[in-house]
Amino acid sequence: MTNTILIIADNQPLTAFALRTWAKESELFNSIIESSDKQTLKESLNNLFDEDVLLIIDIELFDFSDKDELLAFFQTHNQLRKLFIGDHFNEEELSLIAEDMQSNIVLKNVELEELKIAISFSLKGRYYIQSELLNLLMRKNSTQVKTGYEEVHLTPTEKDIVSLIASGKTTKEVAVIRSLSYHTVVTHRKNIFRKLGISSIHALTIYAIKAGLIDPTEYYI
Template sequence: MNYILADNQELTRFALENLLQQDETAVVYRAFDKAGLVALLKEHESAIVILDYTLFDFTDEDQLLIVAERFALSQWVLLSEDLTSRFLRRVVYSSHQFSVVFKDGPMQEIREALQSASRHNRYISQRALEAIISQQQEEDEQPSVLTNTETEIVKAIAQGKTTKEIASERFSSVHTITTHRKNIFRKLGVNTAHEVVKYALRAGLIDSSEFYI
């Protein structure tokens, strides 16, 4: 069985490698960006991909689904600290290739997800399932209104500025800006900065002339 670790968190990658190597037949490859992942999938089309979506360079779930569809024999285990209910519904409803577990969940869930993927079945953790079921109507509701500060931070994100740069310009701590970013992501129901900008453009929160990334 071929596995592709697409997780840029070193500690998690180390733990997963040790877990997978308990199976002497497992062959583990590493991917550090989308291009590298696609290259490995070309060589190992039926591999199991273990992906932390929030730490990888997929711009949105559409791009993720396109890659999964392109390599239809592959199985994917999404392993992240947190994923929005909107993202979970979109991915889970669009493809049976995806299993979902969380990094702070029980080890048994991760084992079961990997076992299910090896049998070409999917595994949805209880936490992910509850998020999907309990918020079915969330997509039809308007997100919470961004504050003026949050809108300004969205503009800065659109200009390609880092959290550190935004904190410096606003005379704030990196921790404060990180908290604002998390609140923005939660309100807009997104997982990445690119998705924030796409939403902000559609909603008219920022002008297209401010979009630089």
């Protein structure tokens, strides 16, 4: 069992019970806390400010008044690892969670094995978006990411770094794989984002899929 604390923020008894039961059996967490409303969630996070926490939350069941309040709430805990779950997500919600907040997200009807992967990625600080939601995000952003790939001149090294980052590798991991310094990879990453006119890893992933640099059937964001 690790020293990670799991917070389940979902007031649907069946979902909360299923997550709690699985979490206990997995032995990935040393304690499990349940929050049924925004106030108890806020109190839990404030009390665990210095702890290692994974939050699994269905924001539709909480009383956030609007997008700004939601963003402000989580900006207070910007180091918190989060996995958003829900019965469905519209384009605005998906964009907010995946792009603005750069958080992990799955539907509640996800298969157990995929949920395990999503939780594992979340614990490792890596990005994960369920493929069904990734496809929706790609359609939404089809006009926002440059489509004239022949006009975007990435070097072979930059293309390799794009594929590695989009496949979930951290900057440190890319540096080791490519035998480059950490700061060199950071510079490459900045140049890639500038050339593509993007500002997030999610947008980079969409570009990588559309440009054929990674295979979406083998990829977890």
